[in-house]
Ligand SMILES: Nc1nc2c(ncn2[C@@H]2O[C@H](COP(=O)(O)OP(=O)(O)O)[C@@H](O)[C@H]2O)c(=O)[nH]1
């Protein structure tokens with residue numbers, strides 16, 4: 001798959017099919033970007049101008065808190081409101097990825113067969129790894145197909161999830177009361193990326209207490225004020241995803257956050273930061289590839305010299321660059 005060549009014409013054709021909402025083309029497009037083959041860049045180049053209109057919502061939290069159930073219920077709520085929904089599941093244990101227990105599979109049938117819903121799980125299918133990047137690249141494919149809301153489910157753990165969160169406009173952090181003391185120990189980083197907090201499984205004991213603890217923690221956090229002064233305080237919502245309780249208020253909160261981003265200028269500022277990040281990353285990679293193409297042998301020889309302490313890494317880097325520029 002990695003070495004598969006497509007060529008410009010076929011990319012255009014694939015892009016047209018994606019724009020027309022052809023489900024197999026969307027799936028093929030995502031596989032292509034996952035493979036990070038050269039043709040993937042060409043496809044993204046065609047799709048990029050058509051993307052950027054959807055509301056991208058990251059749904060993150062520990063395994064088992066009910067993210068997939070929530071995404072399923074939320075997608076149904078959006079469908080009731082007439083919006084088309086794309087779902088990208090990055091959680092490797094997600095029922096979307098096929099490793100479902102029976103209950104999950106029954107649940108997912110609610111969405112199966114609805115042309116207004118597109119579900120895709122990002123497996124570790126990419127040849128070069130980089131799940132966060134593959135996900136960021138999959139989003140414009142789904143956007144170009146005209147889905148108005150894109151729900152991205154990820155397991156809230158490490159750096160990759162923070163990166164995925166950076167690709168979202170609105171981040172929903174999901175917790176469950178069963179986590180007991182863990183709520184107190186909630187990772188500060190996770191709280192920082194949350195635009196909306198959901199205490200799922202509110203049919204279980206401890207939901208009120210968990211919500212109160214979260215409220216108290218949020219009250220300690222500095223206010224979030226956008227460039228034009230409009231402030232956002234992350235709401236804490238109690239939800240029972242399995243019974244679709246609290247889902248309409250969540251959809252409402254998501255809408256309000258999107259409006260806040262627009263009104264406060266924060267959305268534009270985030271887009272600017274995102275554009276800079278993506279461009280810088282692409283530039284770093286292109287420079288590195290160009291350098292390697294020219295200086296691979298010199299690089300290897302210099303590694304030996306650094307190993308033998310004939311030269312330090314900083315001086316060596318300067319020398320390699322000077323030689324490559326000549
Ligand atoms: N009691 C209760 N169980 C729930 C609720 N939401 C999800 N679950 C259950 O929690 C388990 C994990 O849900 P899942 O959506 O797969 O969690 P994920 O790993 O975060 O995606 C499943 O057995 C769900 O049926 C809820 O609101 N209440």
Ligand SMILES: [Mg+2]
Pocket residue numbers: 067068069091093094095153
């Ligand atoms: Mg899941």
